[in-house]
Amino acid sequence: MTPKQQRSLQTLVDQALQVLEGLGVPLVGLTLRRKEKMAKAFLAVAGLRPGLPWAEAKDNTHHRQLLSRQVITFMNDHLGERIADSSYDDIRRKDLVLPEKAWIVLKSAKNPDANTNDGTRGFAISPAAGQAIRKFGTSQWKNAVDQFFQGRETLADQLRRDRDLARITVQISNGAPLVFSPGKHNVLQKEIIECFLAIFGLGAEVLYVGDTARKYLFVNRPRLEKLKFF
Numbered sequence: 001m002t003p004k005q006q007r008s009l010q011t012l013v014d015q016a017l018q019v020l021e022g023l024g025v026p027l028v029g030l031t032l033r034r035k036e037k038m039a040k041a042f043l044a045v046a047g048l049r050p051g052l053p054w055a056e057a058k059d060n061t062h063h064r065q066l067l068s069r070q071v072i073t074f075m076n077d078h079l080g081e082r083i084a085d086s087s088y089d090d091i092r093r094k095d096l097v098l099p100e101k102a103w104i105v106l107k108s109a110k111n112p113d114a115n116t117n118d119g120t121r122g123f124a125i126s127p128a129a130g131q132a133i134r135k136f137g138t139s140q141w142k143n144a145v146d147q148f149f150q151g152r153e154t155l156a157d158q159l160r161r162d163r164d165l166a167r168i169t170v171q172i173s174n175g176a177p178l179v180f181s182p183g184k185h186n187v188l189q190k191e192i193i194e195c196f197l198a199i200f201g202l203g204a205e206v207l208y209v210g211d212t213a214r215k216y217l218f219v220n221r222p223r224l225e226k227l228k229f230f
Contacts, residue, residue: 008050009080013039015167019136022145022155023129024102029162034094040079044071045123046133049078049138054137059130060106063121068092098122102155104129172218173204181213212230 001009016039021027027035043049046057047064064072066074068088068149075081092107100123101103125133128148135144172178172193181188189209197204207224211217224230 003200006080007051007203008139013079015136016040016043016048016130017056019133020099020102020104022116022136022141022217023132023148024156025098025104026156028160031153037081037090037095038098040081041071041091042105043079044074046049046125046130047074049074055134057125057130059127060124061130064126067122071123073094098155099151099172101158103152133215151183172209178209178211178218180211180217 013036017035020039026037030038031088045064045066048054050059055198069085071091072081072083072088073087076083096105096107100107103126106124106126111123132141132148135141165225180190186187193206194211197206205220205223206218207220207227207229208216209218
């Protein structure tokens with residue numbers, strides 16, 4: 001691949017990430033390689049390669065439905081990849097999982113009634129997403145995105161809401177309720193504070209609690225200073 005072709009490909013990948021993020025896929029926290037492969041798998045499903053305009057993006061109404069191995073073949077032939085054919089499971093489990101959850105990609109376009117592990121299911125761009133994708137780079141893009149989200153929330157908002165629902169509330173006797181992030185370690189802290197101390201603590205007072213997400217979630221500094229803790 002020549003330097004010019006590499007630049008053209010990188011531009012397309014960057015645009016694909018803009019499209020995915022615009023349609024609700026959260027990119028924060030993903031590695032550069034993870035984002036690159038997701039973008040290229042998405043482009044493969046849409047049938048886009050360097051030199052083709054976004055208006056040429058295909059969705060399920062165009063009967064473009066690719067199996068995992070066909071996605072890999074397209075990425076290798078047109079998007080600068082050298083992915084082994086045996087890596088087909090990564091397409092489903094990693095590269096297209098977020099676009100699929102965001103209703104951008106259909107995971108059972110070719111065979112809707114197939115089992116999860118059935119290789120005949122096929123991936124396709126959803127018609128609703130396809131209408132928006134073909135407007136990328138035009139003055140109609142924003143309106144197309146608004147239309148795509150009509151009646152649904154973004155995947156980023158959904159994941160944020162799910163995380164909030166999973167948070168753990170802890171009541172300590174000498175302070176306001178604490179809200180821990182999810183995790184086994186914090187479930188254990190909740191049990192220690194609310195159950196173990198209530199039975200075996202003999203009047204013990206909670207002076208410090210560190211969450212896995214916030215190191216100083218609760219600190220009774222005056223009492224700790226009195227004990228010369230610092």
